[in-house]
Amino acid sequence: MSIILDHINYIYGEDTTTPVHALKDICLQIQDGEFVGIIGHTGSGKSTLMQHLNGLVRATGGHIYYNGEDIYDRDYDMKKLRSKVGLVFQYPEHQLFEIDVFSDVCFGPKNLGLDRKETELRAYDALRKVGLPNELFYQSPFELSGGQKRRVAIAGVLAMKPEVLILDEPTAGLDPKGRDEILQQVKKLQTETGMTILLVSHSMEDVAEYVDRIIVMNDGSVLLEGAPRDVFSHYEELEAVGLAAPQVTYILNEFRKNGLDVDTSAITIGEAAQEIARALHR
Amino acid sequence: MLRDITLGQYYSTESLIHKLDPRVKLWGTCFYIISLFCFKNFVGYLVAMLFLALVIRLSKVPFRFMVKGMKSIVFLLLITVGFNLFLTPGTPVVSLWKLKITWEGIVLASTMALRLSLLIISSSVMTLTTTPNNLTDGMEKMMGPLKLFKLPVHEVAMMMSIALRFIPILLEETDKIMKAQIARGADFESGNLFKRAKAMVPLLVPLFISAFRRANDLAMAMEARCYRGGEGRTKMKPLIYKKQDYLAYAGLLIYFVVSVALGRMTF
Amino acid sequence: MSIIKTKNLTFEYIRRDEEGNVEGITTAVDDVTLNVRAGEFIAILGHNGSGKSTLAKHINAILHPTEGTVWVDGRDTSDESQVWEIRQTAGMVFQNPDNQIIGQVVEEDVGFGPENMGVPTQEIWERVAESLRAVGMYQYRKSSPNKLSGGQKQRVSIAGVLAMHPKCIILDEPTAMLDPNGRREVIRAVRGLNDVEKITVVLITHYMEETIHADRIFVMESGRVAMEGTPKEIFSQVERLKELRLDVPQVTLLAHELKGRGLRLPDGILTTQELVEAMKRNGYL
Numbered sequence: 018m019s020i021i022l023d024h025i026n027y028i029y030g031e032d033t034t035t036p037v038h039a040l041k042d043i044c045l046q047i048q049d050g051e052f053v054g055i056i057g058h059t060g061s062g063k064s065t066l067m068q069h070l071n072g073l074v075r076a077t078g079g080h081i082y083y084n085g086e087d088i089y090d091r092d093y094d095m096k097k098l099r100s101k102v103g104l105v106f107q108y109p110e111h112q113l114f115e116i117d118v119f120s121d122v123c124f125g126p127k128n129l130g131l132d133r134k135e136t137e138l139r140a141y142d143a144l145r146k147v148g149l150p151n152e153l154f155y156q157s158p159f160e161l162s163g164g165q166k167r168r169v170a171i172a173g174v175l176a177m178k179p180e181v182l183i184l185d186e187p188t189a190g191l192d193p194k195g196r197d198e199i200l201q202q203v204k205k206l207q208t209e210t211g212m213t214i215l216l217v218s219h220s221m222e223d224v225a226e227y228v229d230r231i232i233v234m235n236d237g238s239v240l241l242e243g244a245p246r247d248v249f250s251h252y253e254e255l256e257a258v259g260l261a262a263p264q265v266t267y268i269l270n271e272f273r274k275n276g277l278d279v280d281t282s283a284i285t286i287g288e289a290a291q292e293i294a295r296a297l298h299r
Numbered sequence: 300m301l302r303d304i305t306l307g308q309y310y311s312t313e314s315l316i317h318k319l320d321p322r323v324k325l326w327g328t329c330f331y332i333i334s335l336f337c338f339k340n341f342v343g344y345l346v347a348m349l350f351l352a353l354v355i356r357l358s359k360v361p362f363r364f365m366v367k368g369m370k371s372i373v374f375l376l377l378i379t380v381g382f383n384l385f386l387t388p389g390t391p392v393v394s395l396w397k398l399k400i401t402w403e404g405i406v407l408a409s410t411m412a413l414r415l416s417l418l419i420i421s422s423s424v425m426t427l428t429t430t431p432n433n434l435t436d437g438m439e440k441m442m443g444p445l446k447l448f449k450l451p452v453h454e455v456a457m458m459m460s461i462a463l464r465f466i467p468i469l470l471e472e473t474d475k476i477m478k479a480q481i482a483r484g485a486d487f488e489s490g491n492l493f494k495r496a497k498a499m500v501p502l503l504v505p506l507f508i509s510a511f512r513r514a515n516d517l518a519m520a521m522e523a524r525c526y527r528g529g530e531g532r533t534k535m536k537p538l539i540y541k542k543q544d545y546l547a548y549a550g551l552l553i554y555f556v557v558s559v560a561l562g563r564m565t566f
Numbered sequence: 567m568s569i570i571k572t573k574n575l576t577f578e579y580i581r582r583d584e585e586g587n588v589e590g591i592t593t594a595v596d597d598v599t600l601n602v603r604a605g606e607f608i609a610i611l612g613h614n615g616s617g618k619s620t621l622a623k624h625i626n627a628i629l630h631p632t633e634g635t636v637w638v639d640g641r642d643t644s645d646e647s648q649v650w651e652i653r654q655t656a657g658m659v660f661q662n663p664d665n666q667i668i669g670q671v672v673e674e675d676v677g678f679g680p681e682n683m684g685v686p687t688q689e690i691w692e693r694v695a696e697s698l699r700a701v702g703m704y705q706y707r708k709s710s711p712n713k714l715s716g717g718q719k720q721r722v723s724i725a726g727v728l729a730m731h732p733k734c735i736i737l738d739e740p741t742a743m744l745d746p747n748g749r750r751e752v753i754r755a756v757r758g759l760n761d762v763e764k765i766t767v768v769l770i771t772h773y774m775e776e777t778i779h780a781d782r783i784f785v786m787e788s789g790r791v792a793m794e795g796t797p798k799e800i801f802s803q804v805e806r807l808k809e810l811r812l813d814v815p816q817v818t819l820l821a822h823e824l825k826g827r828g829l830r831l832p833d834g835i836l837t838t839q840e841l842v843e844a845m846k847r848n849g850y851l
Contacts, residue, residue, distance in 0.1 A: 058746065074482060078610070113505065162615065164614070192740050268838050276851060286819045289823075524679040525683055526682045531684045533680075
């Protein structure tokens with residue numbers, strides 16, 4: 018059970034004078050239950066790549082296999098794929114439309130053709146999973162705070178019971194508090210349900226402590242891939258394409274240059290402090 | 300990408316026609332269309348065609364772009380021609396079953412077709428050579444005298460130019476919301492008319508909300524930048540007639556007099 | 567010299583339910599008294615709902631205080647007749663780059679403010695060129711705003727305010743919707759305005775690392791000023807900042823952590839360079 022991307026290419030505007038090669042020969046494999054961070058700056062192709070995974074955008078070349086089946090097969094059920102691979106767009110609160118939170122979350126399961134009881138059960142379950150307080154269930158979604166609206170929107174996708182959840186910059190525009198809450202909630206979701214999670218972000222620092230693996234996208238291709246600490250060890254390469262490793266990486270490398278024998282692979286403050294203390298024999 | 304759609308299909312190049320004041324082009328198009336309705340014979344149309352060909356040549360816009368605009372009205376054109384061809388009473392030339400094609404019908408149908416095509420092509424010359432912004436500026440200036448009748452000319456022009464700025468943004472937003480709802484299992488394509496109309500709700504509600512939010516933000520940003528209507532405003536790019544514009548007006552006048560004079564002559 | 571001054575500024579609004587009945591009163595800004603001197607770089611920190619944006623809108627006379635007074639360059643903002651002078655003195659840049667650009671061409675947008683003020687045509691062109699140069703966007707003057715990146719759009723917005731020749735610029739979370747590159751671009755441009763053009767800057771943000779170069783920081787919490795001081799003073803209170811759920815720069819956190827492990831380090835370290843130097847000074851490196 019996994020997602021396999023096999024030499025995916027995506028070119029748009031082929032019939033115009035300026036075609037854009039948005040994705041270049043992407044080969045990736047996503048394992049079941051993995052928490053993957055997709056990092057890259059605006060225009061690196063990360064969002065376009067995510068929209069390929071649930072068939073919203075069709076590659077101009079290559080194949081995508083979901084659980085061993087080619088999603089571009091003529092008789093492949095796209096609608097089913099979309100219920101299995103849930104995609105939460107950037108600023109997802111902009112898609113809310115129902116009169117109350119609960120009905121909005123019901124929209125997804127209802128579209129799957131489920132009966133009323135099952136739909137409502139799933140909506141309740143999803144809203145609880147994103148940690149929205151019960152008293153807000155029957156409020157208008159437009160009266161909630163920014164962070165709450167976003168949770169509702171995420172619940173709207175969760176209610177479809179996807180096996181894979183893709184979040185496109187779920188923390189954009191939130192303050193540090195809101196950001197941490199959302200990320201913790203997502204992590205909890207992954208550990209509790211074993212769901213595969215792909216989280217798109219432009220900040221290494223934000224995702225470093227949550228994800229199992231980082232895929233760095235640049236200019237339509239995969240630049241680096243691996244566990245956070247491995248990726249960050251290439252901090253100079255990241256710098257060259259305008260991305261930055263967490264500040265701790267820089268500090269530790271700076272210490273190392275100044276003669277302190279530290280291991281530079283720490284990704285959290287606690288780890289780094291411990292490592293520095295160890296190197297100083299304290 | 301939806302964002303690349305430019306409204307009014309402006310064709311960017313350097314030419315004499317591009318450089319003309321938008322008012323010249325607006326008045327020009329107006330008078331050209333009026334002239335088309337004054338003709339009583341084919342000589343007038345011949346002059347009109349030659350004049351338009353000259354303008355197109357000067358504009359350096361490839362002819363196929365002009366014809367592009369025609370595609371959308373081909374159907375309308377065919378109906379007009381058909382009606383005139385078969386339903387004009389007069390001397391029959393050919394008769395098919397109950398339908399008669401009359402000599403008068405042929406004349407009327409071809410005049411209609413010519414008139415419509417010239418009308419469309421001439422207006423697309425205007426939109427192809429004038430940026431939407433310039434066009435609104437030109438209209439604002441031309442409608443200036445209407446302010447005397449308390450018509451909000453400046454406000455209308457400002458509305459038009461803001462609409463032009465936001466159309467690509469809202470198109471992109473539509474695309475995004477649509478994708479987001481499809482990802483939640485929405486179906487915009489199948490079902491009967493009623494079902495499809497109902498399926499639009501999850502698209503339209505967020506779109507309207509977003510439009511209102513943007514309007515609100517924009518109003519605040521405009522106020523913060525001291526916008527208080529057309530009163531006491533100066534222009535960064537004021538419309539001032541140059542020599543070429545006066546020459547163009549002269550050319551237009553000559554065309555109008557000559558074509559109408561020839562077009563109304565009886566031979 | 568004082569450019570922005572507030573005295574006991576309070577702003578309340580009435581919440582209503584669907585039928586329009588009064589549900590309660592929310593105090594967004596609660597008894598704020600502050601003073602900004604001409605040429606200062608001020609940062610206002612706080613998370614969403616802390617009242618920082620509401621405070622900002624008072625400086626531009628978009629909102630008027632329920633109680634208390636706001637003066638901009640000596641003018642009382644509640645005086646209707648002074649409104650346009652105030653908006654010209656204190657320009658404002660907003661959060662969403664798409665919703666504040668009015669023109670369809672970059673240069674026309676920058677010219678919008680001066681046009682509204684009735685500046686003569688020739689001078690508008692000079693102001694536009696000079697403002698676009700100040701934010702490094704001159705080469706894009708003929709572009710459509712739709713083709714620019716978020717950071718570039720925000721720089722155009724800053725130029726648009728700059729062209730009005732304000733004494734002070736208030737930026738209301740100008741980087742909240744941008745990626746790290748865009749954020750860097752915008753902050754660099756803002757610092758340039760303050761250093762080179764000597765314009766007073768009030769930067770509202772929830773990113774702490776954007777405030778380390780400020781002269782003074784105000785931290786807002788539920789409508790009140792919770793902390794006030796230089797970046798050094800503010801960042802030395804790591805525990806208090808954590809309590810306010812603000813993001814302390816990693817280097818400050820690490821220094822704090824190391825201090826907790828018994829290392830001799832000064833409070834309020836803001837950059838990697840500072841940390842390395844302090845470590846060297848004390849013989850750890």
